[in-house]
Amino acid sequence: MDNRGVGKAEMFRYNTLLRKEFTFVEDLNSHACQTAVERVLKAVNRFYANCNNKVPGKKGYPRFKKNTRSLEYKFSGWKLSDDRKYISFTDKKGIGTFKLIGSRDLNFYQLNQIKRVRIVRRADGYYVQFCVQLDPRDTVKPLTPSQKAVGIDVGIKYFLADSQGNIEHNPQFYREGEKQLNRLNRKKSQKFSPGKLQSQNYHKARIRYARKHLKISRQREEFVKKVALRLIQSNDLVAYENLNVKGMVKNRHLAKSIFDAGWSLFRGWLDYFGYKYGKLTIAVAPHNTSQNCSNCGEKVQKSLSTRTHICNHCGYTEDRDINAAINILQKGLSTVGQTESYKLGEIEPLAGLEKSCSVKSCR
Ligand SMILES: [Zn+2]
Incomplete structure (x- = not known):
């Protein structure tokens, strides 16, 4: 925002500087830091592209994230078990090893087809997304x-x-669920205490509301x-x-x-x-x-x-x-x-x- 015309190379260099400065960045896998930089660049470039193409509607400079709900690894920082039923994250964040549940079988793909691995937080838990490079036409x-x-x-x-x-x-799922959503939203607001640290009951209500939206x-x-x-x-x-x-x-x-x-x-x-x-x-x-x-x-x-x-x-x-x-x-x-x-x-x-x-x- 301060220096216009800063590109990918400068951003990556700055990222390396930050890694030295803050241990919480240093602990994270270096590729995961790079993808964070790529995301920022993507947002900034989209903003300029929208301005140049005169896309209708409000446009603003990308805003800073307070809570990041996802994180993206490239080829390092994670490892699949031999049967590909478990995944371990190997950077210094101490995330650990997890059993993968879900209907997709990772044995179906080559390991080098997996280009990215994301950890995504949703209202009902954590998910791992594997970005697999393939042409969907080859599968059918x-x-x-x-x-x-x-x-x-x-x-x-x-x-x-x-x-x-x-x-x-x-x-009309939304309209059917609307009554329930409104009720849950009301419960959430009732538990909200302004200006104070929120109670456990508030967070419980907040999660219930978020899960309904997700559903x-x-x-x-x-x-x-x-x-x-x-x-x-x-x-x-x-x-x-x-x-x-x-x-x-x-x-x-x-x-x-x-x-x-x-x-x-x-x-x-x-x-x-x-x-x-x-x-x-x-x-x-x-x-x-x-x-x-x-x-x-x-x-x-x-x-x-x-x-x-x-x-x-x-x-x-x-x-x-x-x-x-x-x-x-x-x-x-x-x-x-x-x-x-x-x-x-x-x-x-x-x-x-x-x-x-x-x-x-x-x-
Ligand atoms: Zn006619």
């Missing part, structure tokens, strides 16, 4: 083409509606994962709207439902599964997808509360969200055609007659 057989394409419209009333006429209802976030992630996987397995192409979720959450009336639905989480999993199983996922620009008629293309203005699309040009009637999903699919399909030819380098869109002629003669 490509699926047989389903010969289907689908457009999806995510909504407030449903989680999503697709162009094939299916509707996935919103589970709901896990339920949400499991749900979106399931829906995303199903869509990818039963279609070859999935087109969705490229929504600005960050901007939409600012709308107070919609915020809770959008947050609850976990849209951006869903998108992430959809792209991941699409890549893994060799299917196409396309984000299309979200303009007029709910207003236009998917049958004749005419614009039919309707407010958010109008649930059915009735076209006064061609008489086509369909559920509002399904009509939008069909429009999204149409948009998606037309985008694919363009990008594919772009990639092949055969024609440039908007290129003049002269260019396309020269391409032909090359063949």
Whole structure:
């Protein structure tokens, strides 16, 4: 913050200086200190990139962390037992040896595939994350083409509606759990004593509240994962709207439902599964997808509360969200055609007659 233009090399050098100065840093594995520096750099660079790219919304210089909940090792500082069921941390922090529980078998990977090991603290305990370098495509057989394409419209009333006429209802874990969350939050505040060291009972209440949040976030992630996987397995192409979720959450009336639905989480999993199983996922620009008629293309203005699309040009009637999903699919399909030819380098869109002629003669 004081010296602008300081880069990675200077930061690493400063890190070495700090190690000499403070024993608590010296005790920690040197690579773990390096990753801490990398994290800081990443945050600072993101801030500058956001400013340069004029990303909308508030931007601020990264803030200092009071409590760090995770720590990242590279290749040293940890050791797996021969059967890879136990992990020991070998720096001077005295963390010790732990049994690994969980469904993944580490014997499935080569040791040199493990690029990072993280210790993460969550509300219900400590976790070890192994960052394994591999292409998810190598772990599965490509699926047989389903010969289907689908457009999806995510909504407030449903989680999503697709162009094939299916509707996935919103589970609304957050709203169901909201009563319990509010109760736990109230309990927590009752136990809070201002200006004093907090009591054991306060911390107990705080942890109960945090665990409930954790549980709901896990339920949400499991749900979106399931829906995303199903869509990818039963279609070859999935087109969705490229929504600005960050901007939409600012709308107070919609915020809770959008947050609850976990849209951006869903998108992430959809792209991941699409890549893994060799299917196409396309984000299309979200303009007029709910207003236009998917049958004749005419614009039919309707407010958010109008649930059915009735076209006064061609008489086509369909559920509002399904009509939008069909429009999204149409948009998606037309985008694919363009990008594919772009990639092949055969024609440039908007290129003049002269260019396309020269391409032909090359063949
Ligand atoms: Zn129409």
